[in-house]
Amino acid sequence: MPTLVMKFGGTSVANLDRIARAAKRVAVEVANGYDVIVIVSAMSGKTNELVGWVNDTSQFYDAREYDAIVSSGENVTAGLMALRLQEMDIPARSWQGWQVPVMTTSTHSSARIEDIPTENINAKFGEGMKVAVVAGFQGLSPEGRITTLGRGGSDTTAVAFAAAFGAERCDIYTDVDGVYTTDPRIANKARKLDKIAFEEMLELASLGAKVLQTRSVELAMRYKVRLRVLSSFEEPSDSAGTLVCDEEEIMESNVVVSVAYSRDEAKMTLISVADRPGIAAAIFGPLSDAGVNVDMIVQNISEEGRTDMTFSCPTDQVKRAEKAMQAAKDSGEINYHDLVADEGVAKVSVVGIGMRSHTGVAATMFRVLSAEGVNIKVITTSEIKISVLIDRKYMELAVQALHDAFELEKAG
Structure with a gap:
């Protein structure tokens, strides 16, 4: 079966109703014949709450324990998403970073992914699992400790999985419906872009655009992962969102795009x-x-x-x-x-x-x-x-x- 990666950000899984809504989107792709890897963030606001608890407990905290604590929000979301899919009669199970395992460096709170072995998840796909719900943002250090990838790390997790599994596409669901020519809150004439080149998206991410994490775009460009940014609050369609792709896929565009x-x-x-x-x-x-x-x-x-x-x-x-x-x-x-x-x-x-x-x-x-x-x-x-x-x-x-x-x- 072809593989699709779908990533849902914090606002897209902020409560049980939104998790259920996201699960319906996953079900559509399963019905389309995909094996689906779902990457989830913690529920909106949960990571900030966990970070606050750490800071209130210890001013000079152990970074290893920090990662163990702040990564727990994604575990909750992954488990709830898997349960919701099971209730829809879709064979699904949750995966924490160490179970895959997502191998990272030892730099706690800002680790970098070094390897994602595909054997464990592929074996389960072979046994009939249709959806692997993976906790984003987290991995496993060479010392066997939980690590986290830094803010926005779930985007990086999603792109890395798409590259490792040779996914047909990586869909990033968020609270905006794509990449715009500028912030619509500032310019009411801002237009959603159908396509944008990797290099342009990388510049925008590094210049302050909050749509995608910079490292995720770097990975997508390096491994030629086709990214689609779209809203989890709008009905899906073939023209939904913005495709981040190779420059060659874009026939003509403005000299300045954003x-x-x-x-x-x-x-x-x-x-x-x-x-x-x-x-x-x-x-x-x-x-x-x-x-x-x-x-x-x-x-x-x-x-x-x-x-x-x-x-x-x-x-x-x-x-x-x-x-x-x-x-x-x-x-x-x-x-x-x-x-x-x-x-x-x-x-x-x-x-x-x-x-x-x-x-x-x-x-x-x-x-x-x-x-x-x-x-x-x-x-x-x-x-x-x-x-x-x-x-x-x-x-x-x-x-x-x-x-x-x-x-x-x-x-x-």
Whole structure:
């Protein structure tokens, strides 16, 4: 039988009624002749509750016990989904990560999947099981301990299973009905995309779009897993959702396909740093060691052997960055006059694989922002994206203006 992977996020399994609704979708695919692997998240809000219990119990907790606790939410969902399917006379059973087993690294709370042996589940399919309901987000370390994959890890679990089992497709059910040209809550002209290339989706995920976890898109691109993002709250149809696929599957699209934004950004500037070989390593090495996720980096022109170094990071990592830079200064690794943090900024980006072969995107973007009176603080580019850092109060205005300027409401 061909295999299909279906993943249901927390909002899609938030209560027994929604689990029953999801089970009906699974039943349809079983009737279509598929062996189905269902990946489930914990019920909406459950993981946050479990994390809160851990923090309330122990300030400096054992990461191994943290994983044992926070992974339990998925076990409950998997068991309830299997029971619901059994009540519908569909042969189903639940699987925890260690039973598959989903083999991971030993990095607790952010482990990476290393291997998913298919023998155990395939053996059960051979015995008549039609649905394997697998607890997402969790795995097994080489030491035999439960691990978790980090927030959004169930998406990664689903794509990894699709790759391991050679699934025909991986359907990600969530609370949105696909990938849009921008956030519909900001731009009422936002349009749902029928298809989007892996590379574009990867950029959008890394730029703040919450639809898919970045690592899941990386895996899908590497193993050519066809992903479909669709809503569990709408009736299924052949045209439902957005297909994330190879660039070759998309005949024509707009030069820019989407405008993304990240609200919680901070701009940090080291003022008057010695401009010498190795200074960048001396700055960004300690930031990396401190777990600061640096994104945009700009170095000013050097004057009299001194320069300014600007970078962006999430607002919740500002204190960590300040501490790391102060420690580096105290140890003599770097010498700077001051560190200035601006936590009132946002990142706005335009993304599209068509930018590889078309000119003028940057010029249009900068002209539109200028016309709206939006000052650009930092600019970074890649082959298929342009990102700018601007004052947060102008973020929604910028997103709307760029969406209109590139006519994203029109299909390519």
